[in-house]
Amino acid sequence: MxxxxxxxxxxxxxxxxxxxxxxxxxxxxxxxxxxxxxxxxxxxxxxxxxxxxxxxxxxxxxxxxxxxxxxxxxxxxxxxxxxxxxxxxxxxxxxxxxxxxxxxxxxxxxxxxxxxxxxxxxxxxxxxxxxxxxxxxRSLDFIQAKIWFYIARTKELIGDFLTIRPALLNALRTSTLRHDDETTGSVITFLLRNYLLTHDINQASNLVEKTVFPEHSAGNAIVARYYYYVAKIHAIQLDYSSAHECCITSIRKCPQTQLASGFIKSSSKLNIVIELLMGDVPELKVFKNNANDATASNEVASSFLPYFEVTRAVKLGDLKLFSEVLKKYEDVFKKDDYYTLILRLRQNVIKTGIRIISLSYAKISLKDICIKLHLDSEESTEYIVSKAIRDGVIEASINHEHGYMQSKELLDIYSTKLPQSEFNQRIKFCLSLRSDSVKSMRYPSINDGKGDVKNGLEGKDDEFDLLKAIEEGDLDDFID
Structure with missing residues (x-):
């Protein structure tokens, strides 16, 4: 003791x-x-x-x-x-x-x-x-942020999400007025988590729009949590491109340590779902080291296996397989709080199936499409195919009298003007980049080299301090 x-x-x-x-x-x-x-x-x-x-x-x-x-x-x-x-x-x-x-x-x-x-x-x-x-x-900023974390965590474990909100909002106002960036960033993340746990998406979105998050002065762990919650908000609001960018930023900002493995898993799962909703297929390496590794623990293997099965169903365009996976891992998706997002993937599965059918058949009846995709009726199949044609998913036409879909012949893209326009855009980008570089190099330094000598001396002093910090084992403090 x-x-x-x-x-x-x-x-x-x-x-x-x-x-x-x-x-x-x-x-x-x-x-x-x-x-x-x-x-x-x-x-x-x-x-x-x-x-x-x-x-x-x-x-x-x-x-x-x-x-x-x-x-x-x-x-x-x-x-x-x-x-x-x-x-x-x-x-x-x-x-x-x-x-x-x-x-x-x-x-x-x-x-x-x-x-x-x-x-x-x-x-x-x-x-x-x-x-x-x-x-x-100001020397209390880090301690106050840590104390507010345990206050919010206690309310979450008790299940009391509403009574803590006035105290958090008051703390956010006070820390903002005092320019306490560490506490401000922490309290914003606590409020976003509180709103997401109670499914108050509009309030969470308003908080993100009306507050300024101290990204450059807050710690990387706080910034990573903030971008994760913002990504989740954008995904729920159907803004998948912004959600994907925030999710990637969250994974990159997260500390790459063993203690942060759970957060990295959650961010990776959210990123997989967002990529599927965007129409992309995640790379195999995302699942290879987690779901298919025989030496991995049962917890890691079971955490990514449901998302691997969902990705496989979306890639194949098999609606029956998607329904089976959704029913099998429903509890897992609800525990991860991604169930509503995964339900939206049903339309992506149908679009993928229609695209595969249009590439495989020059002419096919709507009844056969209904049977292959396991849809409800021919009327719903006709509506889905029409919407896919309107959205540009497939190049085809529907014969309503005889009830079939006829795919259009695939044109050689190099016979059109599209490659020429793309090449022209790349040339313009390279020329503008060269022009900006020339403009930045045109005028010499005002000090005629004196500033370079001074910066060189300051660089040597910084290098000496860095070597000294490495020898004493205080590299983290030197970086801070």
């Missing part, structure tokens, strides 16, 4: 440096050690006693927040009582830094969440929300 207390004290030292120097790199170091500390607290078997020791050692009796903390973690610890009395006398009149105060509350949140005390944690979160309103300091 004493080792855990000492480890928390070391975090307090780093938080003190962050408060004095206004440098969030020290807070980043504390958060990198939060995961191992969290696991060690659970393994100790007495996490609340450890936090009780920390509270009694750190907080004076007159501090306004010590009462709420002791109500959760317990009273004075009986372990190392002599040293505790000494520490209390030393810190009785000391002022607790806001960074340390919020970090202790964050540790209490984490411990209560790991112990499953959701009701106690929910009531404790109300106290933390009141405390957050009293602090306005």
């Amino acid at each position: 004493s080792e855990l207390v000492n480890e928390i004290d070391q975090s307090f030292v780093l938080l003190g440096k962050a408060s004095v120097n206004f440098d969030n790199r020290y807070v980043s170091k504390v958060f990198r050690e939060l995961g191992p500390l969290r696991r060690n607290l659970v393994k100790s078997g007495k996490p609340l006693e450890v936090l009780s020791t920390v509270v009694n050692k750190t907080y004076p009796e007159s501090h306004p927040n010590v009462g709420a903390l002791r109500q959760i973690v317990g009273g004075s610890s009986t372990i190392e009582s002599d040293s505790m009395e000494i520490d209390n006398t030393e810190t009785s009149d000391a002022e607790i830094l806001p960074e340390i105060d919020l970090y202790v509350h964050l540790l209490v949140q984490v411990v209560l969440l790991d112990l499953g005390e959701l009701e106690k944690l929910d009531s404790f979160n109300n106290t933390i929300i009141d405390i957050l309103q009293n602090y306005n300091k």
Whole structure:
């Protein structure tokens, strides 16, 4: 227990440096050690006693927040009582830094969440929300964002999605006015997730349109979550091209670590569904390392196999196979919350089947098309084929009197003017690119080379700092 207390004290030292120097790199170091500390607290078997020791050692009796903390973690610890009395006398009149105060509350949140005390944690979160309103300091941005994450997570686990919205909107307004980009980005993602879980798509879309997400100043993990939710909103609103771009950005921005594997899976599944809705077929390598790998775990294999089967049904244009796959993996699609999007693929399956039939037959009756595609009736088949012709899916015509579809002969595309126009567009693009490059190189530098020497010296200093950071193992802090 004493080792855990000492480890928390070391975090307090780093938080003190962050408060004095206004440098969030020290807070980043504390958060990198939060995961191992969290696991060690659970393994100790007495996490609340450890936090009780920390509270009694750190907080004076007159501090306004010590009462709420002791109500959760317990009273004075009986372990190392002599040293505790000494520490209390030393810190009785000391002022607790806001960074340390919020970090202790964050540790209490984490411990209560790991112990499953959701009701106690929910009531404790109300106290933390009141405390957050009293602090306005830029070195608290990362800690506040992390605290709001556990507040939103607690409400989600309880199933209470509505009562947290006013607090999140108030936090978004406050963080925006204070230019707290980290908290602003985090709260926007929490609100989007809340709206999507309750299927309030219009409110989520309005939030995206009326807020400015701090993409360049927020962390990559927050940016990845934001683009994932925006992609989902665009997909539901039938804007598949924008959804595809946001989904690709989300996958690229996501940290490529083992802890982010679940998020990468969800983003990849959404990207597969969006590509199918756009009329494209995902590459085989998306499924090859997941669904068809014999050495993969059962969880990974079962997660991508339903989407592989759906892709195969869409590619073949087999409506019967698509219905069987949809019925077989209905629970999986509903759990992933992509069931409504996959239902839209039925039209794509029909269009693919009609395209294959038009390429295979010069003339075929509507009755045979109905039998091959497993449609309901000849009237619905005629309507579907007519719509496919109007949309440009196939080149054919319908004889309504005799009830058949006749495909048009395929023309050689090189006998038309289309290749010439495409080649002309590429030439214009290359010429405009060359013109812009020449314009940017035409005028010399104003400093006549003096600026280059200065930039060269600054580059050497940056290179020296980078080498020093690599030797000391603080490369992440140097990048931040």
